[in-house]
Amino acid sequence: MIPVNEPLLGANTQAYVLDCLNTGWISSAGSYIRRFEEAFAAFVGVKHAVTTTSGTTALHLALAALGIGPGDEVIIPDLTMIAVPYAVLYTGARPILLDVDPETFNLDPDRLRDFIRTWCRFDSASNTLFHKRTGGAVRAVLPVHLYGHPCRMDEILDLARENNLFVVEDAAEAHGALYRSGRSPRPLPAGSMGDVGCFSFYANKIVTTGEGGMVVTDSDETAERCRRLKDLAHSPERRFLHTDLAYNYRMTNVQAAIGLAQVEEVDRFIALKRKMAEAYHAGLSGIDGLTLPLEKPWGWSVYWMYAVLVEEPFGLSREDVTARLKDHGVDTRTFFVPVHEQPVFQKEFLPGEDALPVSVALSKKGFYLPSGLALTEEQIARVCQAVKAVRQSRP
Ligand SMILES: Cc1ncc(COP(=O)(O)O)c(C=O)c1O
Numbered sequence: 001m002i003p004v005n006e007p008l009l010g011a012n013t014q015a016y017v018l019d020c021l022n023t024g025w026i027s028s029a030g031s032y033i034r035r036f037e038e039a040f041a042a043f044v045g046v047k048h049a050v051t052t053t054s055g056t057t058a059l060h061l062a063l064a065a066l067g068i069g070p071g072d073e074v075i076i077p078d079l080t081m082i083a084v085p086y087a088v089l090y091t092g093a094r095p096i097l098l099d100v101d102p103e104t105f106n107l108d109p110d111r112l113r114d115f116i117r118t119w120c121r122f123d124s125a126s127n128t129l130f131h132k133r134t135g136g137a138v139r140a141v142l143p144v145h146l147y148g149h150p151c152r153m154d155e156i157l158d159l160a161r162e163n164n165l166f167v168v169e170d171a172a173e174a175h176g177a178l179y180r181s182g183r184s185p186r187p188l189p190a191g192s193m194g195d196v197g198c199f200s201f202y203a204n205k206i207v208t209t210g211e212g213g214m215v216v217t218d219s220d221e222t223a224e225r226c227r228r229l230k231d232l233a234h235s236p237e238r239r240f241l242h243t244d245l246a247y248n249y250r251m252t253n254v255q256a257a258i259g260l261a262q263v264e265e266v267d268r269f270i271a272l273k274r275k276m277a278e279a280y281h282a283g284l285s286g287i288d289g290l291t292l293p294l295e296k297p298w299g300w301s302v303y304w305m306y307a308v309l310v311e312e313p314f315g316l317s318r319e320d321v322t323a324r325l326k327d328h329g330v331d332t333r334t335f336f337v338p339v340h341e342q343p344v345f346q347k348e349f350l351p352g353e354d355a356l357p358v359s360v361a362l363s364k365k366g367f368y369l370p371s372g373l374a375l376t377e378e379q380i381a382r383v384c385q386a387v388k389a390v391r392q393s394r395p
Contacts, residue, residue: 002379004305004331005204005372008269010261020254028231030253032260037214039263040199040207043176045192046216048223051251051259052230055172055200058213059087059142061249062196065215065225066140066166068093073136075115075165077107078338078359080144083200084170085339094136097340099356101152103294105307105335105366107143108358109155122163129163140166145174145190147368148206148273148304149295153179153193160194167194172213175199175206176270178300187300191216201255204372206269206302207262209255270302272373277303279377280369283384287391289314291365305368307335315394322367324393328386335366 041049052058070092076084078097085095101108121130129138141160143151160167171191178187191197201212215226233246291309295301310318322332338359369383
């Protein structure tokens with residue numbers, strides 16, 4: 001079976017991890033934490049990077065550090081990983097779900113504009129955007145750079161600035177993805193454009209620490225709040241005295257050692273992902289009914305996962321295709337289930353729109369092919385052959 005993901009570890013991993021073990025620095029207190037944070041901040045092009053235990057806790061920490069809480073609302077895409085609405089709910093705020101762009105699968109700025117115009121009221125006295133249906137204060141928008149392709153950030157940032165919203169980028173799947181912004185002569189990295197960016201380092205991510213995450217920001221104040229809140233908010237005057245409710249989201253030195261070795265090779269890893277995408281494009285283009293992932297002229301994708309859509313002319317359902325690929329020894333994963341269809345949110349979710357048709361359609365048609373960093377050219381060729389054989393096997 002060709003797995004969906006198999007990680008590659010950096011060349012220095014063993015040496016760095018052994019260093020932790022030999023010196024006994026295995027908790028969050030060791031020097032690899034600082035080195036990993038500094039290297040990652042430089043990679044994203046931001047001032048601060050703060051390690052956490054996962055991408056989920058990075059999102060929660062970022063929202064908490066921005067002061068988001070009960071009575072607040074956060075706009076998120078409907079097609080995303082469950083950690084996104086969970087993180088919003090952990091703060092006591094509620095997620096507002098918007099539909100996504102059919103080509104990039106990302107939060108659609110046109111939907112965001114329509115939602116603000118139709119369903120919100122900006123109160124100049126308090127400088128706050130209120131949701132007319134609920135009376136809640138809309139405090140933030142959380143674009144997710146899904147499967148490694150950047151969102152249309154300029155429009156999202158403009159709308160956010162006009163309406164006093166924080167922008168929390170979820171770059172969990174987009175380490176190194178670039179966006180050609182009208183605001184900058186150089187393309188800007190995913191995670192560097194909002195008030196805060198959040199990353200996951202789960203084992204299937206482009207940079208991994210096994211489990212782990214990072215919050216990045218240019219704001220000294222937000223970084224300081226993240227550092228305090230992730231470490232139980234000990235009072236600066238007296239350790240073990242606490243004035244704020246906080247969390248233990250501390251990464252260990254051993255994980256940071258793995259992460260540092262990964263960041264040292266991140267350019268090579270991203271080049272491998274792009275090479276994988278090129279090989280898949282070459283092997284799979286021209287198959288009727290199979291839509292391949294695109295790269296917008298303003299975006300530079302890192303193809304975290306090679307995500308395809310099974311359309312009507314393919315002649316088989318997405319479920320049939322993935323089952324038959326399994327018979328050919330090719331593992332796959334289907335797209336996320338839309339947030340509004342998650343049983344856990346039946347009472348909690350707030351639709352920003354009456355219907356979310358693009359998200360629903362994509363979730364039924366989409367799946368991704370093996371895309372791990374350890375994938376070989378020979379395996380990619382076998383996957384392409386398997387897809388073609390499945391196409392020919394339709395009734
Ligand atoms: C878009 C997105 N956000 C958040 C997360 C959560 O990250 P983690 O699994 O490290 O908690 C993931 C994880 O895969 C993700 O894909």
